[in-house]
Amino acid sequence: MSRKIYLDNASTTFVSGEVLSEMLPCFNALYGNSNSLHSYGRDAQAIVDRARDRIAHAINAKKSNEIYFTSGGTEADNWAIKGIAHAYASKGKHIITSSIEHHAVLDSCKALEKEGFEVTYLPVDKYGLVSVADVIHAIRKDTILVSIMAVNNEVGTIQNIKAIAKTAHDYGVIFHTDAVQAVGAFKIDVQDMEIDALSMSAHKIYGPKGIGALYVKDGILIENLLDGGTQERGKRGGTVNVPSVAGLGKAVEIACRDISINQQKLKAIRDYFIKSVNEKIEYVHINGHPQQKINGTVNMTFEMAEGESLLMLLDLDGIAVSTASACMSNAVTPSHVLKAMGLSDELAQSSIRFSFGKNISKNDIDYVVEMLAKNVARLRSISALTKAGRK
Amino acid sequence: MYNQTVMTKFLRPENAGALRGANAVGKAGNSSCGDVIKLYLLVDEEGVVEEAKFKTFGCPAAIACSDVACDLVRGLKIDEALDVSSREIFDELGGLEDSRVYCSVLAEDAIKLAVENYYKKKGKED
Structure with a gap:
């Protein structure tokens, strides 16, 4: 079988030609250390500055220097959670997050718990949505940070970020969001949405792996995660990864520029896929919110398979395709997201995430659905679970 | 993740499917992940396992372990089937990733439960 179809774009994407063209000169022609004073360094610094401007513009940050480059979404999340918690520890030691966050957020919170912080993990409804009322009820006098992801990586549900951010601010609490899956899916305006800190990553939007950024609103205090130099205005040590930064800047610029055209196409593909699956395969459920979700990700349960x-x-x-988030594929426990949404172990274990990319066609979908029908039938024919045993 | 033996057993299991006339069934489930192995045995009058089949809801390793379990118990006296261990199943497959070793334990459990089920049914007959 020579046909290859990649439906795991929520895990990572290829690097687009435009992004690669932006990066390539930085490997040899413009190889200076952006921290150096000479012309090589200044040329590199100009590239870094431009990338920072592009990202600031894309998310409507007030100033470019509110953008800090990191090694990816995981570092951005770690830094935001731990850095803000440590900076405000004298004010309080309580943090609110949700039970369906990426492990970069959940495990950062776990690490803080060991240091004596208290963390509230908010539940979600059956669509994977955090309730704003739950946020209000969880806020205490000593709450310093609320961190809720903009879009869930497994099911694609979009959270009510603006409302949650406003709620946090009503109580004087800082708001961070992991927007790794949201950039390019819809317009993000950090000022309008009242976001204090936001994590993003390049490799989900046709940029390179190993680079991301953290937006931190001017005036919000954050302690360093990586010490060791004056880079990023002394906030994040380490020689700047200029080629990747250039790639991130370009990837974010394109993703935000092309939102409308990309989303139109993805929605058509998504709707066609769901319709075809429903026509050809029985006992299928779609996980995630029916409307309030991104177009590129579909999570489906194929009962008994x-x-x-x-x-x-x-x-x-x-x-x-992917089952739970890829970094969990070695674990034997079912997806924490699907479990939090109330799925049984068996249903959670029978779920697949399909995430579409730029190059997908309806013809590809026809082939995918045909293979899905074939393989689901095959697994069901030898499954220990039966239609009679369905709950 | 999976070696060639596991993949072959997963893709072409020889013992998959229900067993007509089975007189012993063992159903083992893993509560933490939802995997379920159902083992069907046909035991003849001399107490020898004449045929063994499985139906499994689980990962490729769970299906491969089920298939091997059937091969290992076929032809054994029902008491001897109790000696088939997860280690034997593991070895027969040329090893499993740490995170999948539990599948071989699940298959061993299914065998033990099938034997138990056989005696329970026999006790009722006698």
Whole structure:
């Protein structure tokens, strides 16, 4: 089987030609250290400055120097949570987040708990939505930070970020959002949405891996995660990864410029996919919010067919999908997101995430649905779970 | 993640499916991940496992372990089937990733539960 279809774009994407062209000169022609004073350094600094401007513009940050480059979304999340918590520890030691965050956020919170911070992990409804009322009820006198992801990576549900941010501010609490899956999916305006800190990553939007950024609103205090130099205005040590920064800047610029055209296409593909699956396969559920979700990600439960086996069979037919988030694929526990949404272990284990990219066609979808129907039927024929045993 | 033996057993399991006339069934489930192995045995009058089949809801390793479990118990006296261990299943597959070792334990459990089920049914007959 020579046909290859990649449906794991929420995990990572290819680097687009435009982004690559932006990066390539930085590897040899313009290889200076952006921290150096000489012309090589200044040329590199100009590239870094331009990338910073592009990102600031894309998310409507007031100033470019509110953007700090990091090694990716994970570092941005770690830095935001730990850095803000440490900076405000004298004011209070309580943090609010949700139970469906990426592990970069959850594990950062766990690390803080060991230091004596208290963390409230808010539940979600069956669509994966955090309730604003729950946020209000969880806020205490000693709450210093609320961190809620903009878009869930597994099911694509979009949170009511603006309302949650406003709520946090009503109580004088700082608001951070992990927007790794949101950039390019819809317009982000950090001023209008009242976001104090926001994490993003390049490799989900056709940029390179290993680079991301943290927006920190002017005036918000944050302690360093990485010490060791004057880079990023002394906030993040380490020689700046100029080629990747250039790539991130370009990737964010394109993603935000093309939101409308990309989303129109993704929505058409998504709707066609769901319609085709519903026509050809029985006992299928779609996880996530029915309307308030991004167009590129669809999470489906195929009852009685175990997800990892389905993933492997699809892979042999040239189709790449994912079960839970990829970094959890070695764990035997079902997705914490689907569990938080109330799915049983069996249903959570029978779920697959399809995330569409720029290059997908309806013809690809036809092939995917055909292979899905074939492989789901195959697994169901040898499954220990039966239609009679369905709850 | 999975070696060639596991993949082969997963893709072409020889013992998958229900077993007509089975007189013992063992169903083992893993509460933490939702995997379920159902083992069907046909035990003849001399107490020898004449045929073994499985139906499994689980990852490729769970399916491969189920398939191997059937091969290992076929032809054994029902008491001897109790000696088939997860280690044997593990070895037969040429090893499993740490995170999938539990699948071999689940298959061993299914065998033990099938034997138990056989005696329970037999006790009722006698």
